[in-house]
Amino acid sequence: MNKPLFMRIVDRLSNHVPYFQQKRDATGRFGLSSLQKCTAAIRMMAYGCAADAVDEYLRLGETTAILCLGKFVEGIINLFGDEYLRRPTPEDLQRLLDIGEIRGFPGMIGSIDCMHWEWKNCPTAWKGQYTRGSGKPTIVLEAVASQDLWIWHAFFGPPGTLNDINVLDRSPVFDDILEGRAPKVNYLVNGHEYHLAYYLTDGIYPKWATFIQSIAIPQGPKASLFALYQESVRKDVERAFGVLQSRFAIVKNPALIWDKVKI
Incomplete structure (x- = not known):
């Protein structure tokens, strides 16, 4: 700093x-x-x-x-x-849409993923629900990040036994859409008009219209090119996690605090 x-x-x-x-x-x-x-x-x-x-x-x-x-x-x-730490305004959303269109993904407003933060001093009574397999207790952070590493959505606190899909069931990331507060989005792809913004994800997320995943086994140059671009742009959230851990070693190292609210 x-x-x-x-x-x-x-x-x-x-x-x-x-x-x-x-x-x-x-x-x-x-x-x-x-x-x-x-x-x-x-x-x-x-x-x-x-x-x-x-x-x-x-x-x-x-x-x-x-x-x-x-x-x-x-x-x-x-x-x-x-x-x-505010939510995106209509101006912010339009800027994200403009950036996504320049990068070849019209209608894209960021990439979504989850990371685990180890909780060293997890209370013994809670270790079962925060420990996956024989590992150590962790807390999950779900985030949506843009190209400039702006984490404009963060949902922190679910137990470490949950994966990306289980966290998504609890996450408020789609609350604005479900409650009718989401801004209107209009864009054209291959001559078809769409009205729903989407996120870039990895293969674990469900096959929803708001999630655009890569092609696992691309067939042909067109599919290979799409997979190459999707996987490179999707790394925005991974870079955001990496920068967060490099700038703040308290997130990279196991959490030493006992109280979950303070964490």
């Missing part, structure tokens, strides 16, 4: 979140500064380090560092969520 972005976050948090405002303790001395608290939270997210790894560097105890992380994430959601 560059310094101007970091200072912008620190300033917003220190001005709007009381926890990040520097105060005097009972002896009249200043307590921890907003820079110390924000640095501890970002180090834990970016490097995935343990909470007690910053005790000497930032003069924070383990409990305080964990509290900083929780308050930091809550503050980011409350202050920046309306701008960066």
